[in-house]
Amino acid sequence: MDAREDLPKISVETEQDWRRLQRNISTAFLGRLDLELQSQDASQDRDTFLPHINQFLDTLFAITRPNLRINGRTTEDPCDDEEEMEPFDEALDRHIWSLSDQRLKWDREIAGRRRTRPTEVEALVQGVYAQHRGVDMDTDANQKSELSDFDDSQLDPGMEDTFVNAVAMSAQLSQSISMQHERVNRFITVSSEVKALKP
Missing domain, CATH: 1.20.5 (Single alpha-helices involved in coiled-coils or other helix-helix interfaces)
Structure with a gap:
């Protein structure tokens, strides 16, 4: 069911299609009336029934009209510019x-x-x-x-001396490294100057 409406409407492409449907229904209804009157041999009563049938058909189409959608538009408000509209x-x-x-x-x-x-x-x-x-x-x-498992008694007495010596050597190494670095820089400078001299 469509989310926009409570009850689905009957879709018809154009107003001409709706008129053709009305003509077909009217023709079928009158044909059935003629058939019934011929079977009863009462062909003179057709004129008496005709206004009632036309009124019934008009009421039927009037009731049906609000439940129609012609070219995607509801038929409660009829539109005059039928020919200008695009097909829905x-x-x-x-x-x-x-x-x-x-x-x-x-x-x-x-x-x-x-x-x-x-x-x-x-x-x-x-x-x-x-x-x-x-x-x-x-x-x-x-x-x-x-x-906590590590016990002081497990320490080797010479380990502490070794550690102290290693710390002292690291201080000497840091001073020695800076001196060696300066010597390398001087060597690079002197070697470039010697190479620049011509024999």
Whole structure:
């Protein structure tokens, strides 16, 4: 059923088609009357029935008119410029309305996701954060247990002296490196000047 109307309407292409339908119905109705009158041999009564039949047909078409759509327009308000109107494309109209319904469905789905997704993302981030915090706590506990297992008696007495010597050597190395760097720069300068001299 169409979303725009409570009850579907009968679609007719043009006003001329509607008039042709009216003529066909009237002709069929009068033909049936003539057939009934011939079977009863009452052909003289046709003139008596004719005004009642015409009134019935006029009432029938008047009742039918609001339930029609001619060239895509309702017939409750008749249009005078019938010839200037383009033919109505029923398939295109149905396609447009289905696209509109689909857009409304997508809008509703997006609105629902906008309401639910932030809470889902928040719960996910909190879960990841709690997991990382748990891993960090496990790592800290392992390190503390390893340090508590380490005993001062296990230290080699010569290790401390070696460590002190290594620290002293690192200070000497840092001074030596700066001196060696200056010497290399001077060597590069002197070598370039020597190469520039001609024999």
